[in-house]
Amino acid sequence: MSDWVVARMLDPRSSSWPAQAFRTGQIPAVGLGVTGLVIGTVPTISARYDTALTGVMLLLAALFLVEFLLRLRLAGSVAVPPAEDDGQSVTPRPAAARAFRPLRWALSPYGLIDLVAALPVPIALLAGASSGNARLLAALWVLKLARHTPAIGLFGRVVRNKRRALVGVMVGFVMALVLAATLAYLAERGEQPETFGSIPGALWWAIATLTTTGYGDQVPVTVPGRMLAGVVMICGIATFALWAGILATGFAHELRRQTFLETWDLVARVPLFSSLGPRIIADMTGLLRRLELGADQAVIRKGRPGDCMYFVVEGEVEVRVQPRPVVLGPGGFFGEMALITGEARKANVLTVKPTTLLVLDVADFRAMAASRPDVMAIIGREAERRGASQTSAS
């Protein structure tokens, strides 16, 4: 297997079929492993299928080992960078990055995840652990899902950016926890010595209450204890609320940032916008949304109401108008007629090959029409130039 094929297969951004097959296969593999882990602890099942389960787990571990070795080799090869990113890299890696760095990759977060997916289960078995205990180490395989979830990388950025505020809330949480446990211990130790008879016990109550989980295995019974509990619950809601506010605004900000970066490059490749200077690119980047389609997929269906227009970035679409279809390549746009006239779509539009489109919603279309008459004029002229309403798909 040449390095190039391996690189293509493992590249998380590639849309070649080996890459897609590999990605598609990994999630069921992890799912199978986790299922094996979970049902393998049920006594009746483990008693009967112990060997089979362990066999499946070892097979999966072997597959993950192969994957690890392939990635390790790839990290050391010249062809392609290891393609491990957390959503921050927006530029192609340069050919200059040719240094030998398999070890560095192996010690990176993703490298370590692949390593702990591959090794612990077989090692534990070799070290003499029971098959039941060795299988438990497969719980680490869920970490491999992180690679398929760009949102995990986003989450890491949010935590880093909002570090100060999160630590502040956490410190307040700990302060509330210690004070609540001490006071609950004082209030309840007389009545319930077996559960509130020590602060560790009271802490268990305090955390279940402060998070509003409320197991109910420890409940204050004295009047001061219950008044304290009421205050603790309200503090819990406040903690919750602060946390929600911090994480939610941080997440929204990062999501917007990442979408901006992804969309920017696409917008800059549409001649209509790039010819009008950086200002319009920045404005449109906030309005447009990326849409990736495979070949032969319907973009617009005739007769449906039109609620957006499209710009072609990559690929090709076919507008099924009479007398013969019109093909639009990169830089073309369609679907604007329905937004201007308010009528239904006039033709079907299908992709010819895998196509990247930018979508402009009707609400944003109208806002843009108001603030950028120049862009609207160009869109209007282009639509006319393409030969009356024939070629404009809707």
Next chain:
Amino acid sequence: MSDWVVARMLDPRSSSWPAQAFRTGQIPAVGLGVTGLVIGTVPTISARYDTALTGVMLLLAALFLVEFLLRLRLAGSVAVPPAEDDGQSVTPRPAAARAFRPLRWALSPYGLIDLVAALPVPIALLAGASSGNARLLAALWVLKLARHTPAIGLFGRVVRNKRRALVGVMVGFVMALVLAATLAYLAERGEQPETFGSIPGALWWAIATLTTTGYGDQVPVTVPGRMLAGVVMICGIATFALWAGILATGFAHELRRQTFLETWDLVARVPLFSSLGPRIIADMTGLLRRLELGADQAVIRKGRPGDCMYFVVEGEVEVRVQPRPVVLGPGGFFGEMALITGEARKANVLTVKPTTLLVLDVADFRAMAASRPDVMAIIGREAERRGASQTSAS
């Protein structure tokens, strides 16, 4: 019953009386069905009223079948499109959409909902199910409520747009769940073999804890188990917070978008704004709020403080001033005096027929006065031209 009547009756946007009666009747029908379903499972009731309950359920199923058939016929007729939309269609359906498409409608989400409302209960009875079990299928009738709740369509759009982030949080949730269950199993299996003795059991604890539900039927008792539980609760709050942030911002965005689209068309029909170009329409669309009133309803009451002004889009209002009332039709506006002078309303204003108004809040009126002196000047002149303070209602 002509197609036209059927179409009018079933059109969710029509305000004709058959449509309103139909809509008003459907919710009690579903409510009656659900009540029958619920109380029909109480042994003492089902023993006594079994036949009556089943009869009511069959009757309702028959009604829903009739509705399904009417809608099916309508979908295939020429008169009117099937009028199933999820809040995205902002433009009238064209006369061109005359193709025969009852089957396509029957397979659409709303078609399927109407079908599963009509058929399963009678089919189950025919297939020999007990009347008690057949009635349980009436639970599917609640899906019919979705048609009356535009917010459900909005929710679908939010989930689609925020797909990536939601899946990301979900994957993190599953990772936390599997790791927490495995660790809890390790920590607690010695102490509580009957509840934490297998990972499926521990998973049940983990999900109740991670969502901060905390049933309390399974509670860790060891020190490591409890420390783990504390961490899981805090992760649960974080999950919650992220989910809240993603859904809330997405929902707010969609709501704003839909309001913008609905309001835009109305604003563009007010001559005062449409004469001033698209910019002012876009600006005002963000400020104005639609208000639909029936005939003979009070808009403004004399002597009340004024906190908004009104623009008439459709219908007619009567300003009860001396010596005789003034009638304002589409394009007219009233209520601006109270905002300018700060005095109370000077006259009652009532609708003459069903009327669509646009409302401008005093806060936005002032902001607009600052940023658009030209609009203010027109409003001021118009108010004067209508003959001193006589005709301006407040």
Next chain:
Amino acid sequence: MSDWVVARMLDPRSSSWPAQAFRTGQIPAVGLGVTGLVIGTVPTISARYDTALTGVMLLLAALFLVEFLLRLRLAGSVAVPPAEDDGQSVTPRPAAARAFRPLRWALSPYGLIDLVAALPVPIALLAGASSGNARLLAALWVLKLARHTPAIGLFGRVVRNKRRALVGVMVGFVMALVLAATLAYLAERGEQPETFGSIPGALWWAIATLTTTGYGDQVPVTVPGRMLAGVVMICGIATFALWAGILATGFAHELRRQTFLETWDLVARVPLFSSLGPRIIADMTGLLRRLELGADQAVIRKGRPGDCMYFVVEGEVEVRVQPRPVVLGPGGFFGEMALITGEARKANVLTVKPTTLLVLDVADFRAMAASRPDVMAIIGREAERRGASQTSAS
């Protein structure tokens, strides 16, 4: 007692001492009533102090009756409007509102609250209810707190504005509830017939789970039941999140609106701003914050770092500079030096009489300095004109 005194006393916006005494006294009165209500249900207390408790309650009811009658008379008098508002009235009521309207007031929300505070307890006693049961009606007294909480009025506006979205989430909630209860009934009725043996029982479980309350009195034990419970919990989090998003954004919007309206009038009364036209008033209204102080209170303390400047709207402040203090009346401003030079406050500033100030935070001061150099120039000149750094307090 003349109408004027009554009006002053009951006006919730008045700062005269009878009004303040009345307002200050009402909250303890309600508190006392609620305390009586609560402890009066403890058997040992009610057995012993039954007569005393009932006496106190009757006394309070009598007081509330007097208040009701005063307000009723006031509503019918000419002097002053009944002064019941929900935060919407931003303009003084006109003298024109002199109609006779005690009945209309009595049927308004606040009138009804005052009525149900005054009558039910004595009526119940007269009707022969036991004293214990009659006292329970005092729970209605908490409704009187609504008058002292402008946020309640805000909340009403939010619910009205977000009606559609809230109803949408509610319908989704009911749909989830019915489906969850039916499925849980199916899954668990075999195992736990006494709790999940009917859908009403399963509904009780469903609501406690969907709100993540999780009492734990009913817990699914079968595998499908537990998987369903997991899904229900996650739906519960989503409901929660949507609700939070809708209410929170709506509340934030209303709060901003009300603050804008309250601040606008004050800003328009500062000559510095009103002389510069409506634009600057609108801009500044978003930045300034109202501060009400009594007489002889410290606004600025010498030697403290300066983080805001002040504009006097009403009242008077004294800047304690050498050789003799400077008094600033309406239209004056102070505290700008510390923001410009970055040094500490140079003098104490105290109020001479009750004073309304507008506060400009340092962050907004800087933003304004960047966007409105003309305002900054005026502030700078004024500061100089007032005689070097002598009179500018900091």
Next chain:
Amino acid sequence: MSDWVVARMLDPRSSSWPAQAFRTGQIPAVGLGVTGLVIGTVPTISARYDTALTGVMLLLAALFLVEFLLRLRLAGSVAVPPAEDDGQSVTPRPAAARAFRPLRWALSPYGLIDLVAALPVPIALLAGASSGNARLLAALWVLKLARHTPAIGLFGRVVRNKRRALVGVMVGFVMALVLAATLAYLAERGEQPETFGSIPGALWWAIATLTTTGYGDQVPVTVPGRMLAGVVMICGIATFALWAGILATGFAHELRRQTFLETWDLVARVPLFSSLGPRIIADMTGLLRRLELGADQAVIRKGRPGDCMYFVVEGEVEVRVQPRPVVLGPGGFFGEMALITGEARKANVLTVKPTTLLVLDVADFRAMAASRPDVMAIIGREAERRGASQTSAS
């Protein structure tokens, strides 16, 4: 120990090594005290290590006493202000603040915290309390953590600013609580006299339900009781949602304000910005993020993709280019090449001494490039002037 050394050591903003050692040492000291407090209540441990634990606690109390005395002396000395701030002071304290004020400091929040950390434990022992009870007072030590958490100060500002809204929600909460408890008492007192037999008991249920904690020790069993409980739970979610909205938006606002103030001073010190006037400073302050690095830390690694550029405010960085490194001091900037060309970083950049940088993210870089071509032109020229791509690090 001279005052100067003491001042440096205790200054929470100093980065000198005594200050850092002191800060680093305080948190473990508090942690040790809390651990002693917690485990000291476990009977088996306190029986065995009672004296040792009390000794450690006294030692820590002595340390805190020394700290208190040092801070007290410092507050009275001339050298440096007591450096207690809650994130509001953005300007250096003036030399004028030389008054004698140890007492004032001792009565400030932080002074009181330091006092209650130092005194209660020894005083309780002297007063004859058991060693176990005296140790409980160490719970107050967690308050010392507040000094190390600027977010606590922020939280105080949020509560102050949002006072009105928070009180409003709180009043609504109390109203719901009292009404829910009274109704639950009515519904359930017949069935469950031992738990719902008095309103205090029902209140305990109401608060656990309204906060969705749901202990499950008291659960309604009647149909009206359960319907009430459902409504209470939904109100609980609404309370939660409002609280979350108010606190979260308030916190976000304060955080933005504090970041703005901190960043402003730094931005104004970069000649590139300060030469372009206050407008650009205000604009850039919203985009830039502060980054503090120690000596010899890597800022940029060669070959990594570039996602931001840097401005040096204080300190020095070394750009490791061939033939010899280039050193950039205050006012310099680097890392812009990767953003312009989209290529990977071309050189390593390390700090030479402790350095304060301002970071401009690629998304904001692009937005700025669109809206401020003048700044972009300067950055472009500077980059060229520094000798082709040699000296620009990436």
